[in-house]
Amino acid sequence: MPDLQRSFKVKFNDFMKAGDVSVQIQSILKAIGFEPALIRRVSVCAYESEMNVVMHGGDGDVLLTVGPKSITVDVRDDGPGIDNTELAFQEGYSTATHEHREMGFGAGMGLPNIKKSADAVEVNSKKGKGAHLKMTFKVE
Amino acid sequence: MKSQPVQYVEIDETLCSGCVLCMKACPTQAIRIRNHLASIEGVCIACGECINICPRGAIRAVTTGDEYLNGAGYSIISASTALYPQFGDKVMPNDVLLGLRRMGFRHVHDQAYTNEIFNVAMELYVRERLVEMKLPFPVISPICPVVVRLIAYRFPSLLEHIPPLATPREIVAREAKKRFSAKYGDRPDDVKVLHITPCQGKMICIKEPVLQSSSYLDGAIGINSIYSSLKQHILEVEEDIVLHHSGGVGLGWAMCGGEVAGLDMDCLAVSGIQETIRYLEKIEMGLLHDIDYIEFRICTSGCLGGPFTVADKYQAKHNLERYVRMFGVEKRVKYEYVKKLYEDGWFFTDRQIVSLAEKPSCISASEISKGIERQNRVEEILQSLPGKECGACGSPDCRTFAEDVIDGKASLGSCVYWKK
Numbered sequence: 001m002p003d004l005q006r007s008f009k010v011k012f013n014d015f016m017k018a019g020d021v022s023v024q025i026q027s028i029l030k031a032i033g034f035e036p037a038l039i040r041r042v043s044v045c046a047y048e049s050e051m052n053v054v055m056h057g058g059d060g061d062v063l064l065t066v067g068p069k070s071i072t073v074d075v076r077d078d079g080p081g082i083d084n085t086e087l088a089f090q091e092g093y094s095t096a097t098h099e100h101r102e103m104g105f106g107a108g109m110g111l112p113n114i115k116k117s118a119d120a121v122e123v124n125s126k127k128g129k130g131a132h133l134k135m136t137f138k139v140e
Numbered sequence: 141m142k143s144q145p146v147q148y149v150e151i152d153e154t155l156c157s158g159c160v161l162c163m164k165a166c167p168t169q170a171i172r173i174r175n176h177l178a179s180i181e182g183v184c185i186a187c188g189e190c191i192n193i194c195p196r197g198a199i200r201a202v203t204t205g206d207e208y209l210n211g212a213g214y215s216i217i218s219a220s221t222a223l224y225p226q227f228g229d230k231v232m233p234n235d236v237l238l239g240l241r242r243m244g245f246r247h248v249h250d251q252a253y254t255n256e257i258f259n260v261a262m263e264l265y266v267r268e269r270l271v272e273m274k275l276p277f278p279v280i281s282p283i284c285p286v287v288v289r290l291i292a293y294r295f296p297s298l299l300e301h302i303p304p305l306a307t308p309r310e311i312v313a314r315e316a317k318k319r320f321s322a323k324y325g326d327r328p329d330d331v332k333v334l335h336i337t338p339c340q341g342k343m344i345c346i347k348e349p350v351l352q353s354s355s356y357l358d359g360a361i362g363i364n365s366i367y368s369s370l371k372q373h374i375l376e377v378e379e380d381i382v383l384h385h386s387g388g389v390g391l392g393w394a395m396c397g398g399e400v401a402g403l404d405m406d407c408l409a410v411s412g413i414q415e416t417i418r419y420l421e422k423i424e425m426g427l428l429h430d431i432d433y434i435e436f437r438i439c440t441s442g443c444l445g446g447p448f449t450v451a452d453k454y455q456a457k458h459n460l461e462r463y464v465r466m467f468g469v470e471k472r473v474k475y476e477y478v479k480k481l482y483e484d485g486w487f488f489t490d491r492q493i494v495s496l497a498e499k500p501s502c503i504s505a506s507e508i509s510k511g512i513e514r515q516n517r518v519e520e521i522l523q524s525l526p527g528k529e530c531g532a533c534g535s536p537d538c539r540t541f542a543e544d545v546i547d548g549k550a551s552l553g554s555c556v557y558w559k560k
Contacts, residue, residue: 004512006519023421031518031543032511036297040424047425068509113426139508 003067004032010053010060012079015103018054021062022046025073032066038137041117042071045135048110049075055100056080057131071137082125089115146347147202148186148340151178155198160531162190162199167413168293172544173534181549185289186341187413187438188447201340201447204359215246215332216320218312221255222338222394222443223363225459226451231374233391233463237383239374240336243366249316250383252390254308256471259389259402260478261487265303266405266432275300278408278423278431281399282351283307286341286438287416292350295420302351304491309335310345311487313356335360338394338446339439352489362448387472388464395457396442397435402471405432412440518542526557 006028008021025046029039046062053060057077065072087093089111096106115121118135125131158176166189170182178190178199191199217240224233233252240248266279280301282288291298306314313333321328335342335357342360349355392398400407408431410419416436422428439445444453444460451459481487521542528538533554535541544550552558 002516004515004519019422019425022425026421026424028515030294032515033507034511036295040297040426043424044426047427066512066515068505068512117426139505 003065006064008062010050012058021050025064042137044117045114046073048114049133052110053077069139073135075133078130081127081129082131083127085123148184148343150200150202152198153177155196161193163536165189165193169536169540183293185286186344187286191447203361216316217245217248218251218309219336220338221252221391223336225456229459229462234384235374238379239370242373249312250385251308251312252386254312255390255393256386256473257478258308261482264482277429278434279303281435284437285344287436288350289344304489305487306489310356332358338363338443338449364448364450367450388467388469389471391463394443395460396437399435407433409435411437411442413438517546532556
Protein backbone atom coordinates (compact mmCIF):
# COMPACT_ATOMS: atom_id res chain seq x y z
CA MET A 1 0.00 0.00 0.00
CA PRO A 2 1.52 3.33 -1.03
CA ASP A 3 2.37 6.00 1.52
CA LEU A 4 0.58 9.29 1.42
CA GLN A 5 2.62 12.09 -0.11
CA ARG A 6 1.83 15.78 -0.41
CA SER A 7 4.04 18.64 -1.42
CA PHE A 8 3.60 22.30 -0.64
CA LYS A 9 5.31 25.51 -1.75
CA VAL A 10 6.63 28.07 0.71
CA LYS A 11 7.44 31.59 -0.49
CA PHE A 12 10.37 33.56 0.89
CA ASN A 13 9.33 36.64 2.87
CA ASP A 14 5.60 35.93 2.52
CA PHE A 15 4.63 36.51 6.15
CA MET A 16 0.94 36.74 5.27
CA LYS A 17 0.83 33.07 4.25
CA ALA A 18 3.42 31.84 6.74
CA GLY A 19 2.03 28.95 8.76
CA ASP A 20 -0.52 27.86 6.16
CA VAL A 21 1.44 24.75 5.17
CA SER A 22 1.62 23.62 8.79
CA VAL A 23 -2.14 24.09 9.15
CA GLN A 24 -2.70 21.92 6.05
CA ILE A 25 -0.38 19.24 7.44
CA GLN A 26 -2.29 19.40 10.74
CA SER A 27 -5.59 18.78 9.01
CA ILE A 28 -4.31 15.89 6.86
CA LEU A 29 -2.92 14.12 9.94
CA LYS A 30 -6.18 14.72 11.83
CA ALA A 31 -8.19 13.29 8.94
CA ILE A 32 -6.07 10.14 8.96
CA GLY A 33 -6.60 9.78 12.68
CA PHE A 34 -3.22 10.07 14.39
CA GLU A 35 -3.17 10.71 18.08
CA PRO A 36 -3.28 14.39 19.14
CA ALA A 37 0.14 14.48 20.85
CA LEU A 38 1.89 13.21 17.70
CA ILE A 39 0.02 15.67 15.49
CA ARG A 40 1.09 18.43 17.80
CA ARG A 41 4.77 17.48 17.60
CA VAL A 42 4.64 17.34 13.81
CA SER A 43 2.88 20.69 13.54
CA VAL A 44 5.36 22.41 15.86
CA CYS A 45 8.21 21.17 13.64
CA ALA A 46 6.39 21.95 10.40
CA TYR A 47 5.70 25.46 11.60
CA GLU A 48 9.23 26.18 12.80
CA SER A 49 10.80 24.89 9.59
CA GLU A 50 8.26 26.73 7.45
CA MET A 51 9.15 29.94 9.28
CA ASN A 52 12.83 29.30 8.69
CA VAL A 53 12.18 29.19 4.96
CA VAL A 54 10.03 32.34 5.06
CA MET A 55 12.66 34.25 7.04
CA HIS A 56 16.00 32.92 5.79
CA GLY A 57 15.45 30.60 2.86
CA GLY A 58 14.77 31.38 -0.66
CA ASP A 59 11.58 29.84 -1.93
CA GLY A 60 11.12 26.33 -0.67
CA ASP A 61 9.21 23.05 -0.83
CA VAL A 62 7.74 20.98 1.94
CA LEU A 63 7.20 17.30 1.30
CA LEU A 64 5.02 15.36 3.71
CA THR A 65 5.27 11.56 3.63
CA VAL A 66 2.92 9.57 5.81
CA GLY A 67 3.26 5.85 6.28
CA PRO A 68 1.86 3.46 8.89
CA LYS A 69 5.20 3.41 10.78
CA SER A 70 6.50 6.93 10.36
CA ILE A 71 5.81 10.47 9.24
CA THR A 72 8.52 12.53 7.58
CA VAL A 73 8.59 16.20 6.72
CA ASP A 74 11.26 17.27 4.22
CA VAL A 75 11.87 20.97 3.85
CA ARG A 76 14.17 22.23 1.08
CA ASP A 77 14.94 25.79 0.14
CA ASP A 78 17.30 27.53 -2.28
CA GLY A 79 18.41 30.17 0.23
CA PRO A 80 21.83 31.08 1.60
CA GLY A 81 22.19 27.82 3.55
CA ILE A 82 23.20 27.27 7.16
CA ASP A 83 26.69 28.51 7.94
CA ASN A 84 27.30 26.63 11.18
CA THR A 85 24.90 23.79 11.93
CA GLU A 86 26.11 23.30 15.49
CA LEU A 87 25.47 26.94 16.35
CA ALA A 88 22.07 26.88 14.63
CA PHE A 89 20.91 24.15 17.00
CA GLN A 90 21.93 26.18 20.05
CA GLU A 91 19.08 27.79 21.97
CA GLY A 92 19.01 31.54 21.51
CA TYR A 93 21.41 31.61 18.55
CA SER A 94 19.74 33.57 15.78
CA THR A 95 20.61 35.13 12.45
CA ALA A 96 17.25 36.88 12.19
CA THR A 97 17.17 40.50 11.11
CA HIS A 98 15.94 43.43 13.15
CA GLU A 99 12.68 43.42 11.14
CA HIS A 100 12.06 39.75 11.94
CA ARG A 101 12.50 40.44 15.63
CA GLU A 102 10.12 43.37 15.48
CA MET A 103 7.49 40.99 14.11
CA GLY A 104 8.10 38.72 17.09
CA PHE A 105 10.23 36.08 15.35
CA GLY A 106 13.91 35.23 15.52
CA ALA A 107 14.29 34.19 19.15
CA GLY A 108 16.73 31.46 18.14
CA MET A 109 14.39 28.67 19.21
CA GLY A 110 13.41 27.26 15.80
CA LEU A 111 15.87 24.42 15.30
CA PRO A 112 16.22 23.69 19.05
CA ASN A 113 12.42 23.24 19.22
CA ILE A 114 12.52 20.96 16.20
CA LYS A 115 15.23 18.85 17.79
CA LYS A 116 13.11 18.49 20.93
CA SER A 117 9.90 17.59 19.08
CA ALA A 118 11.07 15.31 16.26
CA ASP A 119 12.36 11.77 16.74
CA ALA A 120 15.16 12.35 14.23
CA VAL A 121 16.47 15.43 12.44
CA GLU A 122 18.89 15.54 9.52
CA VAL A 123 20.33 18.73 8.13
CA ASN A 124 22.07 18.98 4.79
CA SER A 125 23.26 22.41 3.96
CA LYS A 126 26.15 24.16 2.28
CA LYS A 127 26.72 27.85 2.40
CA GLY A 128 25.20 29.41 -0.69
CA LYS A 129 23.49 26.20 -1.79
CA GLY A 130 20.27 26.12 0.18
CA ALA A 131 19.23 23.94 3.06
CA HIS A 132 17.51 20.58 3.40
CA LEU A 133 15.93 19.63 6.69
CA LYS A 134 14.46 16.16 7.17
CA MET A 135 12.36 15.48 10.25
CA THR A 136 11.12 12.00 11.10
CA PHE A 137 8.44 11.01 13.59
CA LYS A 138 7.83 7.47 14.70
CA VAL A 139 4.26 6.24 14.81
CA GLU A 140 3.92 4.19 17.97
CA MET B 141 -20.32 8.83 21.46
CA LYS B 142 -24.05 8.69 22.05
CA SER B 143 -26.22 6.93 19.54
CA GLN B 144 -28.84 9.70 19.46
CA PRO B 145 -27.02 13.00 19.01
CA VAL B 146 -28.34 15.95 21.00
CA GLN B 147 -30.00 18.54 18.79
CA TYR B 148 -28.84 22.08 19.49
CA VAL B 149 -30.57 23.59 16.48
CA GLU B 150 -33.78 22.79 14.63
CA ILE B 151 -34.48 23.37 10.98
CA ASP B 152 -37.95 24.48 9.99
CA GLU B 153 -38.59 22.59 6.76
CA THR B 154 -41.38 24.91 5.68
CA LEU B 155 -38.99 27.87 5.70
CA CYS B 156 -35.80 26.20 4.41
CA SER B 157 -35.17 26.83 0.72
CA GLY B 158 -32.25 24.41 0.49
CA CYS B 159 -29.70 27.14 -0.27
CA VAL B 160 -26.05 26.48 0.67
CA LEU B 161 -25.43 29.30 3.15
CA CYS B 162 -25.73 27.42 6.45
CA MET B 163 -23.87 24.41 5.07
CA LYS B 164 -20.96 26.61 4.03
CA ALA B 165 -20.94 28.57 7.30
CA CYS B 166 -20.74 25.46 9.50
CA PRO B 167 -17.21 25.20 10.97
CA THR B 168 -17.47 21.45 11.53
CA GLN B 169 -18.95 20.62 8.08
CA ALA B 170 -21.91 19.05 9.86
CA ILE B 171 -24.65 20.21 7.46
CA ARG B 172 -25.66 18.67 4.11
CA ILE B 173 -28.40 19.61 1.69
CA ARG B 174 -30.60 16.60 0.96
CA ASN B 175 -33.65 16.85 -1.31
CA HIS B 176 -33.47 20.65 -1.21
CA LEU B 177 -33.46 20.78 2.60
CA ALA B 178 -30.67 21.39 5.08
CA SER B 179 -30.02 18.55 7.48
CA ILE B 180 -27.55 18.16 10.31
CA GLU B 181 -25.54 14.98 9.94
CA GLY B 182 -22.25 15.64 11.70
CA VAL B 183 -21.09 16.87 15.09
CA CYS B 184 -22.79 20.16 15.98
CA ILE B 185 -20.82 22.40 18.35
CA ALA B 186 -23.77 24.79 18.81
CA CYS B 187 -21.83 27.81 17.56
CA GLY B 188 -24.89 29.47 16.03
CA GLU B 189 -23.23 30.37 12.70
CA CYS B 190 -26.05 28.70 10.74
CA ILE B 191 -28.69 30.56 12.75
CA ASN B 192 -27.01 33.89 12.14
CA ILE B 193 -26.54 33.38 8.41
CA CYS B 194 -29.92 31.89 7.41
CA PRO B 195 -31.76 34.63 5.46
CA ARG B 196 -35.14 32.95 6.04
CA GLY B 197 -34.92 32.43 9.75
CA ALA B 198 -35.41 28.71 9.19
CA ILE B 199 -32.89 27.61 11.83
CA ARG B 200 -33.74 27.96 15.47
CA ALA B 201 -31.77 27.09 18.56
CA VAL B 202 -33.19 24.53 20.94
CA THR B 203 -33.42 25.62 24.58
CA THR B 204 -35.21 24.24 27.60
CA GLY B 205 -38.53 25.82 26.65
CA ASP B 206 -40.87 28.57 27.69
CA GLU B 207 -42.88 26.54 30.18
CA TYR B 208 -40.63 27.57 33.04
CA LEU B 209 -40.90 31.29 32.51
CA ASN B 210 -43.33 31.93 35.36
CA GLY B 211 -40.83 30.53 37.81
CA ALA B 212 -42.84 27.39 38.44
CA GLY B 213 -40.54 24.47 38.96
CA TYR B 214 -37.49 26.66 38.53
CA SER B 215 -36.90 28.68 41.60
CA ILE B 216 -33.36 29.89 41.15
CA ILE B 217 -32.03 32.13 38.43
CA SER B 218 -28.43 32.53 37.36
CA ALA B 219 -28.22 35.11 34.63
CA SER B 220 -25.41 35.81 32.21
CA THR B 221 -24.15 39.36 32.68
CA ALA B 222 -25.02 39.89 29.00
CA LEU B 223 -28.60 40.31 30.28
CA TYR B 224 -27.85 43.47 32.29
CA PRO B 225 -27.15 45.96 29.47
CA GLN B 226 -30.08 44.87 27.26
CA PHE B 227 -32.53 47.45 28.59
CA GLY B 228 -30.91 50.79 27.78
CA ASP B 229 -28.57 52.94 29.80
CA LYS B 230 -31.10 53.96 32.47
CA VAL B 231 -31.63 50.43 33.76
CA MET B 232 -29.02 49.32 36.30
CA PRO B 233 -27.94 45.73 37.01
CA ASN B 234 -29.83 45.81 40.30
CA ASP B 235 -33.05 46.75 38.47
CA VAL B 236 -32.66 43.73 36.19
CA LEU B 237 -32.13 41.38 39.14
CA LEU B 238 -35.16 42.84 40.98
CA GLY B 239 -37.22 42.49 37.81
CA LEU B 240 -36.34 38.81 37.63
CA ARG B 241 -37.41 38.34 41.23
CA ARG B 242 -40.73 40.02 40.59
CA MET B 243 -41.29 37.52 37.79
CA GLY B 244 -41.67 34.92 40.51
CA PHE B 245 -38.30 33.28 40.92
CA ARG B 246 -37.47 32.39 44.49
CA HIS B 247 -33.88 33.47 44.30
CA VAL B 248 -31.92 35.57 41.84
CA HIS B 249 -28.16 35.47 41.88
CA ASP B 250 -25.79 38.16 40.67
CA GLN B 251 -23.39 36.21 38.50
CA ALA B 252 -21.16 39.27 38.06
CA TYR B 253 -20.03 38.83 41.65
CA THR B 254 -19.15 35.18 41.05
CA ASN B 255 -17.25 36.30 37.95
CA GLU B 256 -14.98 38.38 40.17
CA ILE B 257 -14.46 35.46 42.53
CA PHE B 258 -13.58 33.33 39.52
CA ASN B 259 -11.06 35.93 38.29
CA VAL B 260 -9.21 35.74 41.61
CA ALA B 261 -9.28 31.93 41.59
CA MET B 262 -7.95 31.88 38.03
CA GLU B 263 -5.06 34.14 38.99
CA LEU B 264 -4.21 31.74 41.79
CA TYR B 265 -4.44 28.78 39.43
CA VAL B 266 -2.27 30.30 36.68
CA ARG B 267 0.41 31.41 39.17
CA GLU B 268 0.51 27.88 40.59
CA ARG B 269 0.83 26.46 37.09
CA LEU B 270 3.61 28.94 36.24
CA VAL B 271 5.60 27.67 39.21
CA GLU B 272 5.06 23.99 38.50
CA MET B 273 5.39 24.26 34.68
CA LYS B 274 3.94 20.78 34.29
CA LEU B 275 1.14 21.78 31.95
CA PRO B 276 1.44 23.80 28.76
CA PHE B 277 0.74 27.49 28.21
CA PRO B 278 -1.28 29.53 27.36
CA VAL B 279 -4.09 28.59 29.71
CA ILE B 280 -7.36 28.66 27.74
CA SER B 281 -10.51 30.09 29.32
CA PRO B 282 -13.15 27.43 30.11
CA ILE B 283 -16.00 29.98 29.94
CA CYS B 284 -17.32 29.75 26.36
CA PRO B 285 -18.87 26.27 26.04
CA VAL B 286 -18.74 26.36 22.24
CA VAL B 287 -15.00 26.99 22.29
CA VAL B 288 -14.54 24.07 24.69
CA ARG B 289 -16.56 21.83 22.39
CA LEU B 290 -14.67 23.07 19.34
CA ILE B 291 -11.39 22.19 21.08
CA ALA B 292 -12.67 18.74 22.04
CA TYR B 293 -13.75 18.14 18.46
CA ARG B 294 -11.00 19.68 16.36
CA PHE B 295 -8.08 20.39 18.70
CA PRO B 296 -8.08 17.58 21.28
CA SER B 297 -4.38 18.10 22.01
CA LEU B 298 -5.31 21.49 23.47
CA LEU B 299 -7.74 20.11 26.07
CA GLU B 300 -4.96 20.12 28.66
CA HIS B 301 -4.69 23.91 28.23
CA ILE B 302 -8.16 24.28 29.78
CA PRO B 303 -8.03 24.43 33.58
CA PRO B 304 -10.27 22.13 35.65
CA LEU B 305 -12.01 25.08 37.29
CA ALA B 306 -15.81 25.26 37.40
CA THR B 307 -17.29 28.21 35.49
CA PRO B 308 -19.14 30.95 37.42
CA ARG B 309 -22.52 29.72 36.13
CA GLU B 310 -21.79 26.23 37.45
CA ILE B 311 -20.55 27.59 40.78
CA VAL B 312 -23.72 29.68 41.15
CA ALA B 313 -25.90 26.64 40.46
CA ARG B 314 -23.94 24.32 42.74
CA GLU B 315 -23.91 26.72 45.69
CA ALA B 316 -27.57 27.69 45.25
CA LYS B 317 -28.57 24.04 45.39
CA LYS B 318 -26.54 23.51 48.54
CA ARG B 319 -27.79 26.61 50.27
CA PHE B 320 -31.44 26.34 49.37
CA SER B 321 -31.83 22.71 50.16
CA ALA B 322 -30.47 23.53 53.63
CA LYS B 323 -32.67 26.60 54.00
CA TYR B 324 -35.99 25.20 52.80
CA GLY B 325 -35.44 21.56 53.53
CA ASP B 326 -35.70 20.63 49.85
CA ARG B 327 -33.59 17.86 48.49
CA PRO B 328 -30.74 19.29 46.38
CA ASP B 329 -32.25 17.63 43.30
CA ASP B 330 -35.54 19.44 43.86
CA VAL B 331 -33.90 22.87 43.75
CA LYS B 332 -33.97 23.77 40.08
CA VAL B 333 -31.58 26.32 38.61
CA LEU B 334 -32.36 28.02 35.33
CA HIS B 335 -29.69 29.95 33.43
CA ILE B 336 -30.61 32.98 31.35
CA THR B 337 -28.33 32.87 28.38
CA PRO B 338 -27.30 34.94 25.36
CA CYS B 339 -26.60 31.80 23.30
CA GLN B 340 -27.56 28.18 22.63
CA GLY B 341 -24.04 27.15 23.63
CA LYS B 342 -25.02 26.86 27.30
CA MET B 343 -27.22 23.92 26.36
CA ILE B 344 -23.98 22.02 25.70
CA CYS B 345 -22.82 22.27 29.30
CA ILE B 346 -26.22 21.11 30.47
CA LYS B 347 -26.76 18.25 28.04
CA GLU B 348 -23.29 17.07 27.07
CA PRO B 349 -20.64 18.67 29.28
CA VAL B 350 -17.16 18.21 27.87
CA LEU B 351 -15.07 18.89 30.95
CA GLN B 352 -17.08 17.48 33.84
CA SER B 353 -19.42 14.58 34.43
CA SER B 354 -22.63 16.57 34.72
CA SER B 355 -23.98 20.09 35.11
CA TYR B 356 -25.59 21.66 38.15
CA LEU B 357 -27.79 23.74 35.86
CA ASP B 358 -31.21 22.32 35.04
CA GLY B 359 -32.08 24.42 32.05
CA ALA B 360 -31.21 27.44 29.96
CA ILE B 361 -33.47 29.96 28.35
CA GLY B 362 -32.64 32.69 25.86
CA ILE B 363 -32.61 36.37 26.81
CA ASN B 364 -35.04 36.99 23.92
CA SER B 365 -37.64 34.59 25.37
CA ILE B 366 -37.74 36.35 28.70
CA TYR B 367 -37.18 39.87 27.43
CA SER B 368 -40.60 41.48 27.12
CA SER B 369 -41.97 40.00 30.30
CA LEU B 370 -38.85 40.99 32.23
CA LYS B 371 -38.93 44.50 30.81
CA GLN B 372 -42.42 45.06 32.19
CA HIS B 373 -41.36 43.87 35.62
CA ILE B 374 -38.33 46.15 35.57
CA LEU B 375 -40.57 49.14 34.86
CA GLU B 376 -42.78 48.45 37.87
CA VAL B 377 -42.47 50.01 41.34
CA GLU B 378 -39.07 50.66 42.82
CA GLU B 379 -37.79 48.50 45.62
CA ASP B 380 -35.02 49.18 48.03
CA ILE B 381 -33.30 45.79 48.03
CA VAL B 382 -29.73 45.33 46.87
CA LEU B 383 -29.16 42.20 44.81
CA HIS B 384 -26.24 43.46 42.76
CA HIS B 385 -22.93 43.29 44.59
CA SER B 386 -20.17 43.26 42.00
CA GLY B 387 -17.84 45.96 40.78
CA GLY B 388 -17.35 46.84 37.14
CA VAL B 389 -14.93 43.98 36.44
CA GLY B 390 -17.51 41.25 36.97
CA LEU B 391 -20.07 43.11 34.87
CA GLY B 392 -17.70 43.56 31.94
CA TRP B 393 -17.40 39.80 31.28
CA ALA B 394 -20.14 39.86 28.67
CA MET B 395 -17.98 41.79 26.24
CA CYS B 396 -14.86 40.58 24.48
CA GLY B 397 -11.89 41.25 26.75
CA GLY B 398 -14.08 41.52 29.83
CA GLU B 399 -12.89 38.32 31.45
CA VAL B 400 -9.17 39.09 31.04
CA ALA B 401 -9.71 42.67 32.23
CA GLY B 402 -9.95 41.15 35.69
CA LEU B 403 -6.67 39.24 35.42
CA ASP B 404 -3.32 40.74 36.37
CA MET B 405 -1.16 38.78 33.89
CA ASP B 406 -0.26 38.54 30.18
CA CYS B 407 -3.54 37.89 28.43
CA LEU B 408 -5.18 37.94 25.02
CA ALA B 409 -8.88 38.15 24.20
CA VAL B 410 -9.98 36.64 20.88
CA SER B 411 -13.54 36.61 19.56
CA GLY B 412 -15.35 35.34 16.47
CA ILE B 413 -15.28 31.80 15.14
CA GLN B 414 -12.73 32.25 12.34
CA GLU B 415 -10.28 34.09 14.57
CA THR B 416 -10.76 31.54 17.32
CA ILE B 417 -9.92 28.68 14.94
CA ARG B 418 -6.86 30.57 13.64
CA TYR B 419 -5.54 31.13 17.15
CA LEU B 420 -6.19 27.55 18.22
CA GLU B 421 -4.19 26.43 15.18
CA LYS B 422 -1.38 28.72 16.30
CA ILE B 423 -1.37 27.29 19.80
CA GLU B 424 -1.28 23.79 18.34
CA MET B 425 1.82 24.80 16.36
CA GLY B 426 3.52 25.81 19.60
CA LEU B 427 3.00 29.55 19.30
CA LEU B 428 1.76 31.94 22.00
CA HIS B 429 3.32 29.84 24.77
CA ASP B 430 4.65 33.02 26.37
CA ILE B 431 1.06 34.25 26.96
CA ASP B 432 -0.42 33.30 30.34
CA TYR B 433 -4.12 33.22 29.52
CA ILE B 434 -6.38 33.48 26.47
CA GLU B 435 -10.05 34.33 26.55
CA PHE B 436 -11.86 32.88 23.54
CA ARG B 437 -15.43 33.78 22.66
CA ILE B 438 -17.08 32.18 19.65
CA CYS B 439 -19.36 35.19 19.08
CA THR B 440 -17.80 38.34 17.68
CA SER B 441 -17.71 40.99 20.44
CA GLY B 442 -18.21 38.30 23.09
CA CYS B 443 -21.47 37.22 24.73
CA LEU B 444 -23.19 40.49 23.80
CA GLY B 445 -23.09 39.18 20.22
CA GLY B 446 -24.95 35.98 21.14
CA PRO B 447 -27.91 35.00 18.93
CA PHE B 448 -30.40 35.35 21.82
CA THR B 449 -29.51 38.93 22.72
CA VAL B 450 -32.05 41.63 21.96
CA ALA B 451 -30.20 44.94 22.13
CA ASP B 452 -27.74 45.92 19.41
CA LYS B 453 -24.38 44.50 20.51
CA TYR B 454 -22.48 47.77 20.16
CA GLN B 455 -25.18 49.69 22.00
CA ALA B 456 -25.16 47.04 24.72
CA LYS B 457 -21.38 47.31 24.90
CA HIS B 458 -21.71 51.04 25.39
CA ASN B 459 -24.14 50.46 28.27
CA LEU B 460 -21.82 47.88 29.79
CA GLU B 461 -18.84 50.22 29.57
CA ARG B 462 -20.89 52.81 31.44
CA TYR B 463 -21.52 50.29 34.22
CA VAL B 464 -17.82 49.52 34.39
CA ARG B 465 -16.99 53.20 34.80
CA MET B 466 -19.78 53.61 37.34
CA PHE B 467 -18.94 50.61 39.53
CA GLY B 468 -15.17 50.91 39.14
CA VAL B 469 -12.48 48.47 38.15
CA GLU B 470 -11.70 47.33 41.69
CA LYS B 471 -12.91 43.81 42.46
CA ARG B 472 -15.25 43.72 45.42
CA VAL B 473 -14.35 40.25 46.59
CA LYS B 474 -11.93 39.65 49.44
CA TYR B 475 -8.73 38.03 48.23
CA GLU B 476 -8.08 36.10 51.45
CA TYR B 477 -11.60 34.69 51.38
CA VAL B 478 -11.27 33.42 47.80
CA LYS B 479 -7.79 32.05 48.53
CA LYS B 480 -9.21 29.99 51.38
CA LEU B 481 -11.98 28.64 49.12
CA TYR B 482 -9.40 27.88 46.43
CA GLU B 483 -7.19 25.95 48.82
CA ASP B 484 -10.23 23.99 49.99
CA GLY B 485 -10.82 22.85 46.40
CA TRP B 486 -14.04 24.83 46.06
CA PHE B 487 -13.38 25.76 42.43
CA PHE B 488 -12.32 22.43 41.04
CA THR B 489 -14.55 20.16 38.97
CA ASP B 490 -14.56 16.39 38.75
CA ARG B 491 -12.59 16.71 35.54
CA GLN B 492 -13.73 14.10 33.05
CA ILE B 493 -12.79 14.86 29.52
CA VAL B 494 -15.10 13.58 26.86
CA SER B 495 -13.30 13.31 23.56
CA LEU B 496 -15.27 14.34 20.53
CA ALA B 497 -12.36 14.06 18.14
CA GLU B 498 -13.29 13.82 14.48
CA LYS B 499 -12.03 10.30 14.71
CA PRO B 500 -11.10 8.40 17.84
CA SER B 501 -7.32 8.49 17.90
CA CYS B 502 -6.48 5.15 16.40
CA ILE B 503 -3.29 3.64 17.64
CA SER B 504 -3.28 0.44 15.65
CA ALA B 505 -1.16 0.38 12.53
CA SER B 506 -3.91 -1.20 10.44
CA GLU B 507 -6.29 1.66 11.20
CA ILE B 508 -3.58 4.18 10.35
CA SER B 509 -3.08 2.33 7.06
CA LYS B 510 -6.78 2.54 6.36
CA GLY B 511 -6.72 6.25 7.15
CA ILE B 512 -3.82 6.80 4.77
CA GLU B 513 -5.53 4.81 2.03
CA ARG B 514 -8.72 6.79 2.53
CA GLN B 515 -6.87 10.12 2.29
CA ASN B 516 -5.14 8.97 -0.89
CA ARG B 517 -8.52 8.14 -2.41
CA VAL B 518 -9.94 11.48 -1.26
CA GLU B 519 -7.07 13.21 -3.03
CA GLU B 520 -7.63 11.14 -6.17
CA ILE B 521 -11.31 12.07 -6.35
CA LEU B 522 -10.49 15.67 -5.49
CA GLN B 523 -8.21 15.82 -8.55
CA SER B 524 -11.14 14.86 -10.79
CA LEU B 525 -13.41 17.53 -9.33
CA PRO B 526 -13.55 21.09 -10.68
CA GLY B 527 -12.74 22.81 -7.37
CA LYS B 528 -15.61 25.29 -7.78
CA GLU B 529 -16.56 24.85 -4.10
CA CYS B 530 -20.16 25.58 -5.12
CA GLY B 531 -21.95 23.24 -2.74
CA ALA B 532 -24.54 22.30 -5.40
CA CYS B 533 -23.85 18.60 -4.74
CA GLY B 534 -25.14 19.00 -1.19
CA SER B 535 -21.74 18.85 0.54
CA PRO B 536 -20.11 22.03 1.83
CA ASP B 537 -16.91 21.90 -0.27
CA CYS B 538 -15.14 19.68 -2.79
CA ARG B 539 -12.94 17.93 -0.21
CA THR B 540 -15.86 17.06 2.04
CA PHE B 541 -17.78 15.87 -1.04
CA ALA B 542 -14.89 13.55 -1.93
CA GLU B 543 -14.97 12.19 1.63
CA ASP B 544 -18.74 11.73 1.43
CA VAL B 545 -18.33 9.78 -1.82
CA ILE B 546 -15.82 7.43 -0.17
CA ASP B 547 -18.04 7.00 2.88
CA GLY B 548 -20.97 6.14 0.61
CA LYS B 549 -22.96 9.22 1.59
CA ALA B 550 -22.86 10.81 -1.86
CA SER B 551 -22.33 9.72 -5.44
CA LEU B 552 -19.93 11.37 -7.86
CA GLY B 553 -22.84 11.99 -10.22
CA SER B 554 -24.26 14.64 -7.92
CA CYS B 555 -21.38 16.96 -8.82
CA VAL B 556 -22.89 19.18 -11.51
CA TYR B 557 -19.49 19.72 -13.15
CA TRP B 558 -18.17 16.18 -12.97
CA LYS B 559 -17.56 14.42 -16.28
CA LYS B 560 -16.92 10.73 -16.58
